[in-house]
Amino acid sequence: MLVSAGYLQAADLTLAQAIDGAFARNPELAAVRQDLGIADGERQQAGLMPNPELSWEVEDTRRATRTTTVMLSQALELGGKRGARIDVAERGQDTARLELERRTHELRATVTQAFYAAARAQTAVELAEQSRRLAERGLHVADGRVRAGQVSPIEATRAQVQLAETELQLRKARTQLADSQRQLARVTGTLEHEGQRLGFADLAPPSAPAAARLLAVLEQVPAMRLAEAQIRQREASLGSERAQRIPNLTVSLGSQYSREERERINVVGLSVPLPLFDRNQGNVLAASRRADQARDLRNAVELDLRTQTRSALDQWNNAASEAASFTGVILPAAQQAVDTATRGFEVGKFGFIDVLDAQRTLIDARSRYLDALASATEAQVAIERIYGDFGRVATHP
Template identity: 40%
Template sequence: MNTQRVLVAAVVSAFVLARSAAAGTITADPATPHAVELPTAIALALDHHPALRAAAEEVAATEADVQQAGRRPNPELAWLREGHRAGNRTTTLQLNQPIELGGKRAARVAVAEGALAVAGGEQQDRRQAVRADVIAAYYAALGARERQQLAQATFELAGRGLDAVALRVAAGKVSPIDADKARLAQADARLEQARADGELAIALARLQALTGQAVAPKDDAAPLPDLGPLPAAQVAATEGPAVRQARRQLALQQAHVKLARANRLPDVTFTVGSQRDDQLAGRQAVLGLAVPLPLFDRNSGNVAAAQARTRQAEAGLQAAELAARAETTAAWLRYRQARDEALALEHDVVAVARSIYESTLRGFEFGKFDYLDVLDAQRTWFGARARRLQATQDAWQAHAALQRLAPIEEIRP
């Protein structure tokens, strides 16, 4: 059974080495990435990301809508002739000016300004979302690089263990089966190293897609910060992007209600002009006032629709506040749990597991332990390091989620 496992591991290792030789080293970008700190990566993304440029164009468009909404209606110049025979014709030249009543212009401007507030808020929210994406991608790349270093160290230690077993097999002190086990452990470590190389390439590609440049995180990671008590985070969530945008939508719908009500009052048209009658051989002034009669259309349907959408926006605001509190609570709890686990593993487990492994390996070299004890100590040590790394990654991902939900101070490693 052990021989079969060794053969399988050898075949898989040979396949991986052949693929690596054929494909070359996995890289995320042809250019050599340069190491940057997190604030620099965030600044690059905010300057580069096309979603932010699109949001800026939407703001510019809504600013133009505000200007257009404040324009008054244009006058109308009309020319009218009655009769075709000379001496029996009446010619009228008149200027018609629509006059808006009921505060329509002010209500129209308020609606446009509400849309501008929504567009501006969307731009701010996208900036916060991009910033959170960069934080997540930055620490994902940093974690992938640490995972690659861990895999490299595992492979090197597996080689060290294989050398130690080979010496004891040559001395006839242990069975050749232990050498097969050591080769199998080394083959597993080689596969894990190849997987870690691929994950690092993917993580760097994501970070570079956000920043628009070939960048990589610096080696020194920021310590996991203390986010303070949960109630404070929940209060901050009420000023988060989703809640702010829901408030802007409510204000916009309320402006639509005012506009719909203003449109119930019909506009009048004032007419001034001059009329010439050939029979009278003279001109006379023309004055007129046209007032629509709201007999059939009082804009009641638009008013009811605007009121219904306002109630919908009120419910949406309540839902956004509840969701923000719930999601913030979940992210805060995930962060605290992952942070506490990472700190505990770093201070209480990893160092002890490493000491046990080194003592076990030295004891094996002197014949005090079996190689299975060495493998078990090695797995314990690297398992603890992998758990610490995963807990750190989980903490940073939860922190990035909080960045999307609530305005939190920028991290500066």
């Protein structure tokens, strides 16, 4: 067997199950979901009118000549302040929903990366076990030839060293597998996946989509829509600050009673601040600059996403081509070289140093093959962080 694949069994954890579990249990995503409720609360608060004020006032502390006034005052918001405040809160709701969508895409990509890292580690253990069996076979052959007096005992020593090296590699691979399983359990929000075998059909990623197809839908990805929503939110904040320049009008109605004259009279009052010094001009300027900043950030996000897309696709295609070379040519040839060298050593055509060289070449080729798969998966994950589910994007009309 050149490359190990995970065979699906009833107890195997699949990528789809890992993603579903992360969506249900990941604490960071759960925290982001709370932002929706926070935004709803802010929207509710933004629509409320100011509370009326009840005041009680006494003139003259002497009982016989005391005058008592009771007033009910209500501030009337002018200049569209309430509507502007509601607009800001609704833009905040939009931002919270888009941020949740973006973080959901990020979590899907993170789980995919962790899953395939654990899958590669699982495969690395299986390949290390194959390498150990090769070394054991080499040692068995070398011992047989030494006992027959056909080769020097040093050949058996070399075979023992090679076996010891493969056992070290196997222990290292098992340690990396345990660590990768813990990382997968962490991102899925559970500890129950530690030590569980993964089910996967193939480590090789699918073919990379065309750059033109991805870039054509760039405006629809959550990161871009979030940047646009933040512009609208900043513009709404600017409108709210401009509305604050209009003073509020306070209307007061009340009753005044004079003990000295034994007479009750009605009182009506109007009050309004005079915007002589503070016309909210500083906050308006700051909000205007924040809106300009959001537009600049939106342009920066688009440039960054375009660059990330092209770089990830180049990496994806190069790594996929490299992985295909390993599976199509390099690994089969390396395996054949090991078999040929071992059989040749058995019949005395080659020295054991040739067997060792062939075994090490095969082990190195397997390691570099897993590195190529890791590079391809990293690129795929980078695309999924931006565009979400790869299958949906790849088939987008």
